[in-house]
Every structure is written in C-alpha cells, then in structure tokens.
Amino acid sequence: MDIEIATIGGYEEVGRQMTAVRAGDDIVVFDMGLNLSKVLIHDNVQTERMHSLDLIDMGAIPDDRVMSDLEGDVKAIVPTHGHLDHIGAIGKLAHRYDAPIVASPYTLELVREEINDEGKFAVDNDLVEMDAGETMAIGDRCELEFVNVTHSVIGAINPVLHTPEGAVVYGLDKRVDHTPVVGDPIDMQRFREIGREGDGVLCYIEDCTNANRKGRTPSEAVARRQLKDVMHSMEDWDGGIVATTFASHIARVKSLVEFADDIGREPILLGRSMEKYSGAAERIGAVTFPDNLGMFGHRKSVDRSLERVMNEGKENFLPIVTGHQGEPRAMLTRMGRGETPYDIEDGDKVIFSAGVIPEPTNEGQRYQSEQLLRMQGARIYDDVHVSGHLRQEGHYQMLDALQPQHVIPAHQDMEGFSGYVSLAKSRGYTLGRDLHVTSNGNTIQLVE
Template structure:
C-alpha cells in the first residue's frame, strides 16, 4: 500500500495546523487550524465573513490546494482538540470534502459552534462523536483509533491511522500528565502497545513547541498548587483581584473558581470566549461549576457585571477575564485602557495564569497590556502556569514507547525544530533518511 503524508499547515509556524495522510485510496485529514496572529495584526477583521482564499493569502488558514495532488478520497476530517489553531479553519475548508468530521465530544461541540458562527460558507459535513479508546474503519483496509492524551484543554486525543504498512501516529498536542485536574491521564500503555504490535509505527508526527526546553513538562496539578498558593497569599487583601487564563483551559478555570470561593470572593467569568468554552464544558458534562456562577459574554452584559462589582465592592469578587495574551479587544486589555466600568486602583492584583505564546504579535500585545495595567497601579502576578506541550524528556519517552520507523517534526518553524532534530539524531534517526524536516505544501512518500 502506498503511504503519503501531505504537510499542509503548521510546519513553518505555530498555528494553522493541517496534515493529510493517504493510505492507498483513503485519505484522512488531521486538523484544520487558524493562525490567530495573522488575524490580530489587522484591525477589526471578522474572519466569519471572509472568503477562504483571502484567509489563505493572509497566511491565516492552511493552503489546502495541494490536496489535489493526493490520489485518493478523503474519508475523515479529524481535529485533535478544540484550540483554534487546530479547528479554526474547519468552517472555511471542510465543505470542500465529502467526509465526516470525527472528534471527541467536547471538541465536536466546539466545532459545531465554529460552524454555526460561520457567515460565508455552508458547512454540512456529518459530525461523528468518537471517544478516546474507540476505533472506526477507514475504507476497507485502514482503521482510525483515538488515544487519550493530556493537554491544556480537555478531551484532547492523538489519532492513530492503522494501515497494513504500520501505524501513522499524529502526535499534536500533548504533555505527559499523570495527575491531571480533569480527565484521565495520558494513555502511555496504549502508545507502547501500538509501538510493538503488527508492523509497529511507520511514522510519528510530533509537536515540537517545547522541544528546545530541557527536562519534562510539569503536571496541571503543579499549576493548581501554584495558583492556590498565590490566591491564599492574597486572602487578606481588601482591594481588587483580577485573573486571566486561556478560556479553553477548563481545568485552570475550575481551579480559579474554586480558590476564589475559598478566599471568600465570588468568581465571575467575563468575555465571549470565556462564556463559550466554560458553558460548553458544563453542557457536555465535562466540568461542573457552582449553580450561581455568572458567565457573561456579550459586551453589555459584561459591563453590567462590572458595574455590579463596583457597586457591591471589588473586594467581594474575582473577575476571571479574557486577555491573557493582551489581545486588543479582550476584556483585560479594555480594563487596562480604562474602557470598562471596572476601575483599577493602586495595588490591585492581576494574575496571569498563562504564559505568552512565543510569537511576535502576542509578545507585543502582552507587553502593551501589562504596561497599561501597570500605569493604572496594578500589580502583576506572572506565569502562574504550566505548559500543555512536551519538553525534551517527554519527547524521548514518546520515541521510546512508539519506536517509529519515520519521524516528522511539526508545530514550529525551523528554529523550533532544532531541539527535536538533535534529540532524534541522538536516538539514531538521520535527516533525509527517516527524519523528515519539511515545510508547508510538501508531500512525503513513505511507502
């Protein structure tokens, strides 16, 4: 059976992930993502109303025209998890393919919302829910399996395409978390089994976000402990405390809600994406929040919530807001510019339970947001966080578990690949032979 891998997006940057695997006549597409930084540099861009070709020209979504060079039929579109750099282009591209979208329950709900918000294209692909540990047939000779992994969003999986030539393991995105706050630990037992059954692993496609960092990525339990320590240290502060984190990081949001109540403050979730992700998680039963927890996404309802907080006393509340990357239209940035009814005073605390995504647009926005907050007297608590991506020791463990014949680094640029290339080289892989350094728009024939 011929096996080809098209590296369509995410091989020159962090964002707009898309990879297609052809096994014989069957093609499976993994991820269709958005590069948000390419959107943020433009003012007031509404991607929902834009044509896919314009977004491709901007570098915001994958250029999938290379798919015409694959001689087969797309049988499934498989997003690994619900972050926009993995699902943000589905509403723009999926309608081109007569194939179902197959995803874990929480991810599928987020895909539905992306499709419902789309204003340009009519996406009518079938939506199929599949849990970690389940499988489905792809054509007559291939099989798709979901393996549970842990990431900074719930319900993340690594899909595996089993072919007669061996397994193709699509390894984006994960960390090796054995004590997650929500959900099951990473299923390393299953990865080891896949590496040793039948023809083993033909190819492993790996997320290299933290491949230049030594050691291992800590568990979410570590971030939870750090956050508890910070919140407890502020228990006697009688002014305003504001927190921000990734809206999609449900485990972190639940910790913020819990610790706010522990120190006698009423948590309130503010911002459109904060309301969307937490509301969806609660609706599908993936997370449980207090019955009286306020979630407000619409601008007017958010401002009314701020007015109530100011009226009843900032010392009684913990607003959990969007804006951890300094996004220009997010709640925290608006607070820094004095555009909300919430008034920051000297000494008020702002907790960033997130790190800056290492990309120039984000770094510039975050710097500006922190400066604006500081000018109003806010005290910044930075990097109360752990990453959702493997560091070098996690990569070593995955190669040891899977023992793949071929390896393709992904989810970075050439500089970001360097640490992984060194690590793979030390494990006996050779560039140009079985270690394939590639860019967007290439096709690699393995068999």
C-alpha cells in the same frame, strides 16, 4: 499500500495546523486550524465573514490546494482538540470535502460552535462523536483510533491511522500528565502497545513547541498548587483581584473558581470565549461549576456585571477574564485601557495564569497589556502556569514508547525544530532518511 503525508499547515509556524495522510485510495485529514497572530495584527477583522482564499492569502488558514495532488478520497476530517489553531479553519475548508468530522465529545461541541458562527460558507459535513479508546474503519483496510492524551484543553486525543504498512501516529498536542485536574491521564500504555504490535509505527508526527526546553513539562496538578498558593496569599487584600487564563483551559478555570470561593470572593467569567468554552464543557457534563456562577460574553452583559462589582465592592469578586495574550479586543486589555466600568487602582492584583505563546505578535501585545495595567497601579503575578506541550524528556519518552520508523517534526518554525532534530538524531534518526524536516505544502512519500 502507498503511504503519503501532505504537510499542509503548521510546519513553518505555531498555528494553522493541517496534515493529510493518504493510505492507498483513502485519505484522513488531521486538524484545520487558524493562525491567530495573522488575524490579530489587523484591526477589527471578522474571520467568520471572510472568504477562505482571502484568509489563505493572509497566512491565517492552511493553503489546502496541495490536496489536489493526492490521489484518493477524504474519508474523515479529524481535529485533535478544541484550540483554534487546530479547529479555527473548519468553517472555511471542511465543506470542500465529502467526509465526516470525527472528534471527541468536547472538541465536537466546539466544532459545532465554529460551524454555527461561520458566516460565509455552509458546512454540512456529518459530525461523528468518538471517544478515546474507540476505533472506526477507514476504507476496507485501515482503521482510525483515538488515544487519550493530556493537554491544556479537555478532550484532547492523538489519532492513530492503522495501515497495512504500520501505524501513522499524529502526535499534536500533548504533555505527559499522570495527575490531570480534569479528565483521565495520558494513555502511555496504549502508545507502548501500538509501538510493539503488528508492523509497529510507520510514522510519528510530533508537536515541537517546547522541544528546545530541557526537562519535562510538569503536571496540571503543579499549576493548581501554584495557583492556590498565589491566591491564598491575597486572602487579606481588600482591593481588586483579576485573573486571566486560556478560556479553553477548563481545568485552570475550575481551579480559579474554586480558589475564589476559598478566599471569600464570588467568581465571574467574563468574555465571549470564556463563556463559550466553559459553557460547552458544562453542557456535555465534562465539568461541574457552581449553579450561581455567572458567565457573560456579550459586551452589554459584561459591562453590567462589572458595574455590579464596582457598586458592591471589588473586594467581594474575582473577575476571570479573557486577554492573557494581550489581545486588543479582549476583556483584560479593555480594562487596561480604561474602557470598562471596572477601575484598576493602585495595588490591585492581576494574575496571568497563562504563559505567553512564543510568537512576536503575542509577545508584543502581552507586553503592552501589562504596561497599561502597571500604569494604573496594578501588581502583576506572571506565568502562574504550566505548559500543555512536551519538553525534551517527554519527547524522549514518546520516541521510546512508539519506536517509529519515520519522524516528522511539526507545530513550529525551523528554529523551533532544532531541538527536536538534535534529540531525534541522538536516538539514531538521520535527516533526509527517516527524520523529515519539511514545510507547508509538501508531500512525503513513505511507502510506494
């Protein structure tokens, strides 16, 4: 059976992930993501109202025209998890393919919201829910399997396409976490089984975000302990405390809510994406929040909540807000610019329970946001966080488990691939033979 990989997006940057695997006449598409930094550098861009071709020209979504070179039919569109760099282009591209969107329950809930928000195209693809550990047929000779992984969003999976030539494992995004705060641990046993059953693993496509970093990525349990230590150290502070994290990081939001109660403050979730992600997690029963937890996304309701905080005393509340990357229209950035009813005063604490995404736009915006906050007297608690991506020891662990015949680095630029290339070469892989460093818009023929 012919096996061909189209590396459509995410092979020259962190963002706009999209990969297609053709096995004979059947094609599976993994991810349809957005490169948010290409959007944020423009003022007041509303992607939901834009045409896909304009977004392609901006470099914001994958240029999927290479799909016309693949001889076959798309049988499934499979987003691996709910981050926008993996699902943010579904509203723009999915309608081009007569195929269902297959995802884990939480990811599918977020996909529904993306489709509902889309203002330019009608997306009528069937939505199929599949849990980790389940499988579905792809054509007559292939099978799709979901393997549970741990990441900085719940419901993450690594999809595996089982073909007569061996398995193709799409390894974006994950860390090896045996003690997650929400959800099940990564299923390393299943990865080891896949590496040793049948014809083994034909190809492994791997996220290289932290491949230049030594050691292993700590568990979310480590971040939870770190966050608890920071917040309990503020127990006697009688001024304002504000926290920010990834809205999609439900485990971290859950910890913030719990520790706010521990130190006698009422948590409030503020910002459109904070309401979106936490509300979706609660609707599907993935997490339980206190009945009285406020979630406010619209500007007027957010401002009313902050007016209440100011009237009743900042010392009684913990606003948990968007803006950890310094996004210009996010809540924390607006606070720093003095555009909300919340007054940041000398000595007030701001907890960044998030790292800076390693990309120049984010780094610049985050720096600006922190400077605005400091100018008002805020004290910054930085990087109370662990990454959702593998470091080098995790990559070694995955290669040892899967023992793939071919490896394709993804989710980075050429500089970001360098660490992974070195460690893969140390495991016996050779550039141009079975280690394929590629770019957007290319195809790699694995089996003819």
